[in-house]
Amino acid sequence: MxxxxxxxxxxxxxxxxxxxxxxxxxxxxxxxxxxxxxxxxxxxxxxxxxxxxxxxxxxxxxxxxxxxxxxxxxxxxxxxxxxxxxxxxxxxxxxxxxxxxxxxxxxxxxxxxxxxxxxxxxxxxxxxxxxxxxxxxxxxxxxxxxxxxxxxxxxPDVGDSVMSLKAKFFKKGLNEKDLVVLSAAHTIGTAACFFMGQRLYSFTPAGGSDPSINPVLLPELKSTCPEKGDVGVRLPIDRGSAETFDIQILQNIRSGFAVLQSDASLYQDQATRSVVVDSYFVPFGPSFEADFASAMVRMGRIGVHTGSQGTIRRTCAAFN
Missing domain, CATH: 1.10.520.10 (Peroxidase; domain 1)
Structure with missing residues (x-):
């Protein structure tokens, strides 16, 4: 002992x-x-x-x-x-x-x-x-x-449940707030239709489409990603604000306009929902930008090699 x-x-x-x-x-x-x-x-x-x-x-x-x-x-x-x-x-x-x-x-x-x-x-x-x-x-x-x-x-995967996502983040020393604000990095960028098929056409357990998708968004998603379409076609992850880093992605999650299943799942768990709603959409709430920056710094500490550990590569694609 x-x-x-x-x-x-x-x-x-x-x-x-x-x-x-x-x-x-x-x-x-x-x-x-x-x-x-x-x-x-x-x-x-x-x-x-x-x-x-x-x-x-x-x-x-x-x-x-x-x-x-x-x-x-x-x-x-x-x-x-x-x-x-x-x-x-x-x-x-x-x-x-x-x-x-x-x-x-x-x-x-x-x-x-x-x-x-x-x-x-x-x-x-x-x-x-x-x-x-x-x-x-x-x-x-x-x-x-x-x-x-x-x-x-x-x-972490776009098809993961919120419980699975939380477990994977906890394993890295991150919490529910980190999960929400780091997922909000989806405020910029696109996703391939390859990642949308199950959510749009064979969502478990009942099949069909994910019922959490806003009825206004569903036909938009299906028109871009038809069931037998090109899985490589890409669509914006943050509807309405795909090229600017902002809080719109969290508003979309609240309103059922989340494109990715993993983002939508954040609104289906009490702990992550309270971050999405209570933290950023109430008067005098905390700053999303500040919380994102803090989460990025914490993520950047995961498993680092410092001091005499590891090496400094001469080129990034190859070991020395």
Whole structure:
């Protein structure tokens, strides 16, 4: 019993020490232009492709929810065992933008800035490009040395129940508010009809369409995603405000206009419903933008490698 207690103290100490390595301005002395370089590349990419912002935001989420925010999703050995080949990572992109930033940073500050930090910074800059809040990003992550497709088996999925989503978030040290505000990242971006088929045509248990879909929205969804149509066709996730980071996505969830089943499920659970309704749609309620920023910072701490852990990759798609 005494030994177990001592081991717990040691583990707690080193976990706290590891997390203390993350700090705002980690590269101020070693690579002072690091954040400016990433921001400029994100702005340039977004100027030529309006889908850049949601893609980079999603990339950060998918990286953190597997082995932690350590860049494992970036590895591309051309093998089916690479993590990025996981079913749950379908449609994830932005790899070329991260590699572009890495290449420039390697030219300026060789072996200094991790790919994991570039992903986190690019996600913040993507939010800003979409007219969302600026927030300070803690940096000091190092890159992971494992990339395995089987490790991504438990990614949150658009077909998950709210209880399953909550369990997956709790497992990463996040709470119901984090689930709601991070799901609200769907305020920008699109989804493929591939993810809509079950909700529109074979919703369990009775079949047919999900009864929680507003009757005004249902024909819109079915016209874009017919039952025998092209599953690759994409539709805006945030009806009426798909290119601007704002609170409209939460209003849509309240009104039955959620496009994704996982978003709609947030209104079917007392704890997450109270966040959606009570927190943001009452006079003098908290700031959605501030809560989103805080949740992004907390997510960015999941499973990080710092100090002597991990490595700094020379290129993001390959181990050194």
């Amino acid at each position: 005494v030994l177990s207690f001592i081991l717990l103290l040691i583990t707690t100490y080193f976990l706290g020490f590891s997390q203390s390595q993350l700090q705002v301005g980690f590269y101020d002395s070693t690579c002072p232009n690091a954040e400016a370089v990433v921001a400029a590349i994100v702005r340039d990419a977004a100027a030529s492709n309006p889908n850049t912002a949601p893609v980079l935001l999603r990339l950060h989420f998918h990286d953190c929810f597997v082995e932690g925010c350590e860049g494992s999703i970036l590895i591309d050995n051309g093998l089916e065992t690479d993590e990025r080949q996981a079913f749950g990572h379908q449609g994830v992109g932005g790899f070329d933008i991260i590699e572009r930033a890495k290449s420039q940073l390697e030219a300026e500050c060789p072996g200094t800035v991790s790919c994991a930090d570039i992903v986190a910074l690019a996600a913040r800059d993507a939010v800003v490009v979409a007219k969302g809040p600026f927030y300070e990003v803690e940096t000091g992550r190092r890159d992971g040395m494992v990339s395995n497709v089987t490790l991504a088996d438990d990614m």
